[in-house]
Amino acid sequence: MARTKQTTFRYPDAVGGKNTKAGIAKKAVIAKKAVKAVKAAKIKVEPGTPAERTRSQLAKVKDEPTDGHPTGGVIKPKARKAVPARKSAPAVVAPKPKRRFRAGTVALREIRKYQKTTDLLLRRAPFHRLVRELANKHAPGGESEYRWRPDALEALQEASEAFLVGMLEDSNLAAIHAKRVTIMPKDMQLVRRLRREDEAGNI
DSSP: OOOOOOOOOOOGGGTTSSSSHHHHHHHHHHHHHHHHHHHHHTOOOOTTSHHHHHHHHHHHHHTOOTTSOOOTTOOOOOOOOOOOOOOOOOOOOOOOOOOOOOTTHHHHHHHHHHHHOOSOOSOHHHHHHHHHHHHHHTSGGGTOOOOOOHHHHHHHHHHHHHHHHHHHHHHHHHHHHTTOSSOOHHHHHHHHHHTTHHHHHHO
16 A cells, blocks of 8 residues: 655635634734724724724723723722711610618618717607697697697607607617517517506506
8 A cells, every 4th residue: 555645734724814813913903993093083883893893892991981081991989979877766775773782781771870860850740730739639628729839849859759769779678688680569568567657657
């Protein structure tokens, strides 16, 4: 069998055709020239032509705006309208829980407070009304109204409070003697009996 010489087959497009680098570069140069000519003559380019396609590609690359003034590849940000801030609803503040003290703490505090003061503890107006009512009740006929001086009513109130304080102090001692803390009626009855007040009341 005779041997034949093998040679490379050259396609017609391989030399200066469409798919070679030289052909592609030539097309690009022609398209750029067409775009420049269109811009210079301000001729409307029909859509779909090579010049229009090249022009759209160049516009995308250069970020060319619609008014025809190139920006050099820099996009200017649009000015945004100032939006007023929303008014937030006022936060609901939960009330603080009331502080609770241990049993007896407040009582001891009040005891120390009232032991330091010498002021009258009863209200004056209710005490004065009570004195006038009792005095008129035991008056002859039960209808006469006695007239009281202010200092006399004040002296009566001081004597009454001093008597009550002494009675409660002795009643507290009687409760402690019975190994208790709370004062009971039987403690006050014992104190009155030791003071002989029951006998004085019966006279």
